[in-house]
Amino acid sequence: MSRAIQAVRGMNDLLPDTLALWQRVERRAGEVLQAYGYREIRLPLLEKTELYVRSIGQVTDIVEKEMYTFEDRNGESLSLRPEGTAGCVRAGIENGLLHNQIQRLWYAGPMFRHERPQRGRYRQFHQIGVEAFGMPGPELDAELILMSARLWRSLEVRDVALQLNSLGTPTCRARYRELLVGYLEEHRTVLDEDSLRRLHTNPLRVLDSKNPALQGIIERAPSLLDHLDPESAGHFARLRTLLDDAGVQYAVNPRLVRGLDYYTRTVFEWVSGALGAQATICAGGRYDGLVEQLGGRTTPAAGFALGMERLVELLAQQEPVACSGQLQIYMVLLGGPAQRHGALIAERLRDDGVSVECDAAGGSLKSQLRRADRSGAAYAVLIGDAELAAGLVSIKSLRTDEAQEQIAEGSLAQMLKRKLAC
Numbered sequence: 001m002s003r004a005i006q007a008v009r010g011m012n013d014l015l016p017d018t019l020a021l022w023q024r025v026e027r028r029a030g031e032v033l034q035a036y037g038y039r040e041i042r043l044p045l046l047e048k049t050e051l052y053v054r055s056i057g058q059v060t061d062i063v064e065k066e067m068y069t070f071e072d073r074n075g076e077s078l079s080l081r082p083e084g085t086a087g088c089v090r091a092g093i094e095n096g097l098l099h100n101q102i103q104r105l106w107y108a109g110p111m112f113r114h115e116r117p118q119r120g121r122y123r124q125f126h127q128i129g130v131e132a133f134g135m136p137g138p139e140l141d142a143e144l145i146l147m148s149a150r151l152w153r154s155l156e157v158r159d160v161a162l163q164l165n166s167l168g169t170p171t172c173r174a175r176y177r178e179l180l181v182g183y184l185e186e187h188r189t190v191l192d193e194d195s196l197r198r199l200h201t202n203p204l205r206v207l208d209s210k211n212p213a214l215q216g217i218i219e220r221a222p223s224l225l226d227h228l229d230p231e232s233a234g235h236f237a238r239l240r241t242l243l244d245d246a247g248v249q250y251a252v253n254p255r256l257v258r259g260l261d262y263y264t265r266t267v268f269e270w271v272s273g274a275l276g277a278q279a280t281i282c283a284g285g286r287y288d289g290l291v292e293q294l295g296g297r298t299t300p301a302a303g304f305a306l307g308m309e310r311l312v313e314l315l316a317q318q319e320p321v322a323c324s325g326q327l328q329i330y331m332v333l334l335g336g337p338a339q340r341h342g343a344l345i346a347e348r349l350r351d352d353g354v355s356v357e358c359d360a361a362g363g364s365l366k367s368q369l370r371r372a373d374r375s376g377a378a379y380a381v382l383i384g385d386a387e388l389a390a391g392l393v394s395i396k397s398l399r400t401d402e403a404q405e406q407i408a409e410g411s412l413a414q415m416l417k418r419k420l421a422c
């Protein structure tokens, strides 16, 4: 036997047992997004590298070191998407969806970042992303937050908390940046290598450092919130009022800067205490400058992305037993004639909307019942030679101690529908 080939590091297979939870999240997210008028958009996994350089920013972690970038056969530089916002804005501009319009869009799918794989951090991971265009006010920011909060309620996610900040406008951020660089220069000697590198390229990111040795300096750093322009301060105050009205709890975190360059004003993260170091399950904010930066007409916009792997892990921790699939009936078929006839009964049941798996591996009653049990079905329908000759079938509950019953084949569909209450 030759050596088996393994998956690319940090890229996971999602096996059927785990997918039950994934599908529940996807279903609930679909319902919640629809309840707020968001519509799905599907976008390519590959874009021109230039798109990410211009949107996410040249000196961000993603563009500097995390992208899967390669030249295609024409020598064009392409990158696997590390996030969805840039592609969504590109598509919006290209298809004329943004100018003078209101759009509420969502997408779901894999993203790719060449990071060090660890719990909650993978090289292929999945996001559900939401982007809304054409609405400048804090009402939209509040809508996005309320929508995510509704999704947590719908999924019964516990242990998740909202952090909120405002990054102001590029102008007030530039002024604050000078102040911060001055402050950090004074403490240059204690900065680590990463922070020294960021000091002049992207100093706000120093505030995001996880290095425990820097936490004191970061705590005492001047706060951007104290240097907001009046409009941004008003926007933030109004957002807080809207969240208070809706009873959404949050903590203002002046150190929350987010890893991408394109944010303006509101930024937020939903963080869980149950996930270890990779604690953020959902992050987003406003990015009023991005559409113009990518060649469109100035369009206010805001959005968020939730990390499926982290959310699913949180749900799996809360509820260790994965919810089973949807299978209702397992057909136990003893002998060739029963197999042949059973296949037809199964087809008729499926016509009636019942989900049925037929045993196709044969063997004894005992081994088929073992498989029936493992299938997760609620009931087994048993057919052997004797039943077949008499026009009967047996129904056995696989999950309760209900007595086994023998009934006429003609009444099977009705009986099962009653039992399954469908």
Ligand code: ATP
Residues within 6 Å of the ligand: 083, 113, 115, 120, 121, 122, 123, 124, 125, 126, 127, 258, 259, 278, 279, 280, 281, 282, 283, 284, 305, 306, 307, 308, 309, 310
């Ligand atoms: P982090 O600080 O954890 O690296 P980020 O700020 O880079 O996160 P975003 O670009 O805001 O992440 O992506 C939104 C969400 O996608 C994150 O909050 C997280 O839940 C998820 N996510 C991001 N990168 C990864 C990854 N490599 N593996 C799994 N999930 C991820």
Ligand code: MG
Residues within 6 Å of the ligand: 061, 259
């Ligand atoms: Mg990251």
